[in-house]
Amino acid sequence: MDNEHKLELIRNRIIEQVAENMKYYGYAKTIGLVIAIIYYEGKPMNLDELAETTGMSKTRMSQVLREMEQLNIAEKIFIKGSRKDTYIAEKDLYETFLTLLTQNWQDLVHRNRKVDERLIRDLKEIINDEHATEEELQKAKDYYNDSLKSLQYFDWIERLVHFFESKEVFKHVPIQDENE
Numbered sequence: 259m260d261n262e263h264k265l266e267l268i269r270n271r272i273i274e275q276v277a278e279n280m281k282y283y284g285y286a287k288t289i290g291l292v293i294a295i296i297y298y299e300g301k302p303m304n305l306d307e308l309a310e311t312t313g314m315s316k317t318r319m320s321q322v323l324r325e326m327e328q329l330n331i332a333e334k335i336f337i338k339g340s341r342k343d344t345y346i347a348e349k350d351l352y353e354t355f356l357t358l359l360t361q362n363w364q365d366l367v368h369r370n371r372k373v374d375e376r377l378i379r380d381l382k383e384i385i386n387d388e389h390a391t392e393e394e395l396q397k398a399k400d401y402y403n404d405s406l407k408s409l410q411y412f413d414w415i416e417r418l419v420h421f422f423e424s425k426e427v428f429k430h431v432p433i434q435d436e437n438e
Contacts, residue, residue, distance in 0.1 A: 269298055283358040288314065288322045293331065296347040302335055304342040331357055352433060360419045367412045377405045
């Protein structure tokens with residue numbers, strides 16, 4: 259096997275590794291596949307090129323690219339003379355990590371905060387109901403206190419998200435220089 263063939267196999271293994279890593283962030287492998295392919299192509303790619311390179315349908319590739327745009331790890335760019343949508347992907351591994359990590363946490367906070375706010379509203383009705391039994395009142399108060407603790411917990415997660423998004427994390431866990 260010649261070196262060119264070996265390098266192509268190594269490139270494919272790296273792309274597969276990046277794709278597999280996406281599962282650990284809670285995202286589809288296809289996102290990692292697209293990130294790695296654009297990175298190793300070394301140039302922006304259009305929907306047709308990405309679909310052909312990955313073997314995915316244009317419909318599926320369009321969905322993946324839309325999700326990547328929503329996550330702010332890919333963006334559509336203008337290419338003079340082309341009418342096709344062309345994309346670039348985030349090249350900074352640390353930035354991609356922070357984005358993928360915090361996006362799920364933000365979704366978790368938003369969803370749970372809404373649930374807790376509804377629970378608290380409903381529990382207040384029971385607590386203020388003069389016809390509620392002592393047992394109902396006690397359960398409602400316990401659930402109410404649990405919901406308040408839950409809101410505190412999700413506030414903590416939100417602050418943790420900010421810690422990552424503000425890049426404050428790098429003051430505490432610095433990126434090592436490759437020469438160190």
